[in-house]
Structure formats: structure tokens, C-alpha cells
Amino acid sequence: MKKTWSQKLPVAQFRIARPTNQLQKVIEFYRDGVGLEVVGSFEGHDGYDGVMLGLPDTSYHLEFTQHEHGSPCPPPTADNLLVFYIPDLDARNGIVNRLKEMGYGAVSPENPYWNNSGVTIEDPDGWRIVLQNSYTLNFGE
Numbered sequence: 304m305k306k307t308w309s310q311k312l313p314v315a316q317f318r319i320a321r322p323t324n325q326l327q328k329v330i331e332f333y334r335d336g337v338g339l340e341v342v343g344s345f346e347g348h349d350g351y352d353g354v355m356l357g358l359p360d361t362s363y364h365l366e367f368t369q370h371e372h373g374s375p376c377p378p379p380t381a382d383n384l385l386v387f388y389i390p391d392l393d394a395r396n397g398i399v400n401r402l403k404e405m406g407y408g409a410v411s412p413e414n415p416y417w418n419n420s421g422v423t424i425e426d427p428d429g430w431r432i433v434l435q436n437s438y439t440l441n442f443g444e
Contacts (some may be wrong), residue, residue, distance in 0.1 A: 318355070319385075320366035321430075322374035328427040329367050330354050336402040337387070337432065341367070347371075379430045381413040384423075386433040394438045399424070 308314045312357065323329045326436050333339045342364055345350045352370045357364025365385075368374065378383040389395040399409070412423040423436040 316361070317336065317363050319347050322353065322376055323367050323369055323428050324353060324374050324376055325379050325427045326354070326367060326369040331405070332426045333365065336398070336407060338398060376428055381431065384417070384431050384433050387434055388435050388437055390436070390438050392436050395422070396435050398434055
């Protein structure tokens with residue numbers, strides 16, 4: 304049974320959005336490398352182009368935008384992470400290999416915890432993802 308959001312926060316959708324100056328490279332990284340699906344996109348909206356990438360349930364997705372005059376992107380810290388929990392080791396390794404073939408190899412995580420079962424990789428803007436070979440944690444449910 305699908306759990307619903309708290310009445311304190313009756314959310315219908317959750318989006319993480321950030322700018323980039325390399326929209327096409329970012330799309331290729333997350334779509335072709337990581338394997339997220341394009342769930343929406345737009346062009347020329349008040350000077351912005353953008354894409355939304357997510358899992359089949361569009362309730363949770365990433366949005367990347369680029370302004371026609373550039374989108375300043377301050378460098379992230381090494382511990383800004385987007386973590387994907389992937390229980391199937393072969394599937395996780397397939398993603399790692401795809402990204403490596405695209406020129407995105409593993410980097411050392413700032414927090415050594417992510418070395419236990421994860422592989423950390425930087426996207427074109429230097430933001431890091433962790434491909435973690437485990438199930439999500441159970442937080443007392």
C-alpha cells in the first residue's frame with residue numbers, strides 16, 4: 304500500500320531543481336548514463352530551457368534549467384550528494400560502466416561511508432551522485 308504524505312505537508316509532487324550552463328551534457332548524463340526518463344521539458348519559457356528527469360512515477364523528479372544568457376552555477380561541495388539506492392549489484396555496475404564509457408569515472412567521496420557499497424561519480428557540473436548497492440534504510444516504519 305502506498306503511503307500518503309503527512310497532513311502537515313499535503314504534497315502532490317516533489318521536484319529538485321537546479322541551474323546548469325551545460326544543459327545538453329547534463330541531460331545526457333542523467334538520461335543516457337544514469338538511466339532516468341525524460342518526463343517533461345520546455346524551451347524559451349521566459350528565457351529558460353529545461354528538462355525534468357525522473358523515475359516512472361513523476362511525483363519525484365529532477366529539473367535542470369538553463370537561461371539563454373547563462374545560468375551561473377556556484378561549485379558544489381564534495382559532500383553535496385544525490386544518492387540512488389540500487390539493490391541489484393549487476394544493475395548498479397551496468398550504470399557505473401555506462402557512465403565510465405561516457406567519460407565519467409568514479410571519484411573519492413568526501414565521506415568514506417559511501418565507499419562501503421557505493422560508487423561516487425560527478426556529473427558535468429561537478430555535482431556528485433552515489434550509486435549505492437543497497438536497499439533504502441528503514442527509519443522505524
